[in-house]
Amino acid sequence: MDGDGPPMSVRERQLRIVEAVLFASPEPLSLADIAPYVGEGADMSSLIEALRTQYAGRGVNLVRRGDRWAFRTAEDLGFLLRREEEETRPLSRAALETLAIIAYHQPTTRAEIEEVRGVAVGKGTLDLLMEAGWVRMRGRRRTPGRPVTYGTTEGFLDHFSLESLTDLPGLDELKGAGLLSSRLPASLQIPLPFDGDLREDEDPLDPDDQGDSGTERE
Amino acid sequence: MDGDGPPMSVRERQLRIVEAVLFASPEPLSLADIAPYVGEGADMSSLIEALRTQYAGRGVNLVRRGDRWAFRTAEDLGFLLRREEEETRPLSRAALETLAIIAYHQPTTRAEIEEVRGVAVGKGTLDLLMEAGWVRMRGRRRTPGRPVTYGTTEGFLDHFSLESLTDLPGLDELKGAGLLSSRLPASLQIPLPFDGDLREDEDPLDPDDQGDSGTERE
């Protein structure tokens, strides 16, 4: 196949074989594993050593694992192979609504959120808000079923440029801004969000509390 | 870490990254796949070319597969490294011939394959080739019945160590002998295997196109 090049020395050829065998192997190989491919009388140690030197500064190195050998991505480039890409995506309406309710009604439970929303809140939605760093599990309500209570985080305040939860506009301000219509029943109340440590009806979470393990609801 | 060595040039570092990324991936990668790892402003083509040259005589080569690149063991070492396919069933003659006809005549339809072979092509044969990742449905021919057109994939190139379709063995002779045309040679131009996007007489497939839904033929 390689007819054009200059004649290859025996050693050069042996090096190529060791290189190819190591490259193709899913497992690190011992010298004894490689030797049959290279043929009789090859000085395996010196071949490996030569190959190791050739690859020393490259993006891939020949490394020793016990008494076996393998190609591995150069250590200083390992981080490259696990690349992270960020993309900005708008929050879904369901997530936004859930977040808003948690912000105003905290500490609040999933059942309470559902009561305000009028529809079920998927666990995925809460997970997403927690993953976004805006919502956290605060504790468990001291009521039957001990539901998890949710609240917002510092990250939430940061993202929305709020100094504290008390900066969230109240009923009159919402009306004044035209966000709430003025033809609402007098009974409508907007709660004052609570951002203290724990309310008197909340228990702290155990360190290993995984939250509501409840089945996925949507 | 590379703390001791002399400071590495930007290009040297870029080369190492391309090398590491290509080495790590068992599948061929496009320049666009690699670029994000290398960073802004890298001359990808020249990096690849440099790397290809560096590896040209080695036991592992950087090879082109369509628009993608991959490290593969050197072709001339094949007889040394040869592993007998014990698990993989060899392709049937019908499947192999069908594959060859698709490769050399693409884009081609089932009717054309049948015309060349002189027998019906079982749908199972095409399914098998598509499952192997060597053949794909390209589109539909703009002729009555709108038959599905078939072509080969990059996986096909990779499996048979072809840089591109123009590397198909004997392609020029076949073309010269007019054997890639569908009719008697004298009267017409000779089409070449074509794996571009879509030819002018091909329509794209609908996303939910299931191919020729024709009943199983054998």
Add this chain to the structure above:
Amino acid sequence: MSEQQADWLESEPAGAEVLHVDVRGYEGPLDLLLDLARRQKVDLASISILSLAEQYLDFIETAREGRLEVAADYLVMAAWLAYLKSRLMVPQAPSDEEPSGEMLAAMLQFRLKRLEAMRLAAGRLLGRGQLGREIFARGAGEALVVTRKARWEASYYELLKAYSAQRERGSVTEYKPFVRTVWSLQDAREILQRLIGDSAEWIAMDHYLAEYLAIPKDRSTIRASTFASSLELVRQGEIEIRQSETFGPILMRRKQVQQ
């Protein structure tokens, strides 16, 4: 058939062997023809199509004598080859519009060459180093993991809007639409016709409607619809209307027929 397929690449055409009277090893008539052609041991380009056709026909004949079931497509090919043979042997008449025997033979030759070419191509493909057999990818490949981290975005306004909208949706507001009685023009016209009857006296509209106007909230619609209908009745020559002063009573009577 499958066993024959497995080693077809290695197996040379059977040369001078006695013909097996068995078509099961062939993939169709073209395959059989190609095999027969290759037994002529010459380049397909210089093959004698006539003798090929004869061989095929002999073959099929032998098969049938041996009471072997011969598939329909083999018989179709036999018929076509018999036709080809006759055209090759009989010179073509000038008036003959059909393709000449030579043309048909060339076509068959082309198809045989093309099939053989594809077989050779398949063999050469298979003879190349194959991935996973002679040529190998990196054995210990490392998946390039790209974790896509979503950065969620929401504005303060959207947040407040989302909250307000939900609370508004959730608060049950008592709302009963105000239902108005409306006299349709049709109703008004019928009532007016009935009330006026044959009266030749000028009588005020409100007087006619006195009974209905008792309900205050209905007054506007009753007056409006009745007046509108009355105009229509005037236009049709049914009644006459008179008003002697602005805002004065509107007087109506049946239209008087001129004697």
